[in-house]
Amino acid sequence: MEFSSKLLENAVYEMSQLPGIGKRTALxxxxxxxxQPEERTNLLSNALVKLKSEVNFCECCNNISDTKLCEICANPKRDETLVCVVEDIRDVMAIENTSQYNGLYHVLGGKISPMEGVGPQDLNINALLKRVQKGTISELIFALSSTMEGDTTNFYIYRQLEGMExxxxxxxxxxxxxxxxxYADEVTLGRSILNRVPFENSIKAG
Amino acid sequence: MEFSSKLLENAVYEMSQLPGIGKRTALxxxxxxxxQPEERTNLLSNALVKLKSEVNFCECCNNISDTKLCEICANPKRDETLVCVVEDIRDVMAIENTSQYNGLYHVLGGKISPMEGVGPQDLNINALLKRVQKGTISELIFALSSTMEGDTTNFYIYRQLEGMExxxxxxxxxxxxxxxxxYADEVTLGRSILNRVPFENSIKAG
Incomplete structure (x- = not known):
């Protein structure tokens, strides 16, 4: 793609560095x-720069937050004995949307993936172990995606938890x-039979 | 979608104002x-702001350019008696990619569309008429998209050209x-029969 202007070429290049945005879409x-009016560009640009420079992660669960402790961790009504381990803040948002969960979260920031060069030390796992060692947590719910990487991460954390109550x-x-x-795939259907639940539970869940 | 941070919410909102980018993609x-490293955000943000504030349109054809006259208009080897009228700078890039055209361009910046509130005065039509009046142009090639709006724009300009040579x-x-x-649609196939060309032409075009 040949551009008539270096400024344009540069802007398109930077835009096309975003995931899923090709050169044509970027253009x-x-x-x-x-x-659009200049204001629109400035608003977008300022919002991005401001987010990146001022962003804060919750001291406790690593969720993005404007305060030291995120709203969920700071909420005294939430059950602090229950912690749901997720990959990404999008997962927190998805679970919060269900209104079915009243515990806290722990955001790992990714999953172990040797292919992408992400090891355990790149994730927020040590902080999770420290949280567990404090002794207030009674149950950890693993809610990572059920892929090879997700299962590996689950298993790694599980092994690290050995000896902890x-x-x-x-x-x-x-x-x-x-x-x-x-239309269901066999693996999912197979698991759903193995892990069947008492009928009364499904009535309760509505 | 509920966000745990105002900064995040704002950045997602501004990003989702771009065409074809929904809230989920923006997030x-x-x-x-x-x-990514902070540098990436700064590069993107600076490239956009710089483009918007320093962008320059060619005095002659309205193409985006870093100089007063764009490279095409300034090139003495191009045939300045031939002008191709296009909607957008993307069309200039598409035609340039064919390497089949050696004339100049005129970028209208859109097409007449009453539905979207775009009238002839919002487009770069007067500048085109002035270019024609100078008398150096011998042929105008309309290369707008063949939609209702494209045809309307073509016809509007055609009427304005009355009396000009x-x-x-x-x-x-x-x-x-x-x-x-x-598999061709009937309208296209019908037109391609009506506007058939001498067989020798197709041999020359390769």
Whole structure:
């Protein structure tokens, strides 16, 4: 792609460094900004710079927060004996949206992935172990994605927890609510039969 | 979507104002930037602000350019009697990529669209008429998209040119090279028969 302007080329290049944004999309986005009032570009640019320079992570759970402790950790109504271990703050948002969970979280910031050069030391695992050692947590719920990397991370943390007094659990895998059995994949269907739950539980969950 | 941080919410909001970027994609992009070194955010933000504040449009054809006259208009080897009228600088790039055109361009900056509140006065049409009045241009090639708005814009300019000594033409519409006839839409196929060209021409074009 040949550009008639270095400034344009540079802006398109920087935009195309974002994940999932190719050169063509980047050009479309940049030309859109060019057509808008200058204010729009400044607002976007300031919001990004401000977020990056002033962002703060909760001291306790590593969630993004504007305060030292995030709203969830600081909320006295939440059950601090229950901690849900997630990969990313998007997972916190997803679980919060269900309104079904009243415990705290622990955001790892990724999962162990030798292919991408992410080892245990790159994740927020030590802080989790320290939280457990304090003794207030009675149950850790692993809610990582059920991929090779997710399972590896779960298992690594599980091994590190040996000797500590804490119950570990993992979120249930099974057929999505509303899905038809005939279209489900065999692994999911198989697990959902092995890990069947008392019928009364499904009535309670509504 | 509920955010644990106002800074994050603001950055996601500004990002989601870009066309084709929803809230979820915006969150993904912003979180990606957060994981990258601060430099990346600054480079992106500076490139956008710099482009918007320092951008310059060619005095002659309205193409984006770093100089007063764009490279194409300033190139003495280009045929200045031939001007191709396009909607957008992306169209200039597309035509330049073909290496088949040696004339100049005129970028309108959009097309007449009453639905979107774009009238002739919002486009770069007066400058085009002035260029034609100078008398150096012998042919105008309309290369707008063949939509209702494109046709309206073509026709509007065509009417304004009445009495001026200039030949007007439009790029050929027809079946794409490599396409099979049975899958072509009727309008395109019909036009390609009506506007058939001498067989020798197709041999020359290779």
């Amino acid at each position: 479309r986005l940049v030309l859109h900004l060019l057509k 804490v119950v570990t659990s993992t979120i249930a895998r099974g057929i999505s609510v509303g899905d038809e059995l005939e | 993904r992009l912003v979180l990606h930037l957060l994981k 200039v030949v007007t033409s439009t790029i050929a519409r027809g079946i794409s090279v490599g396409d099979e006839l049975e």
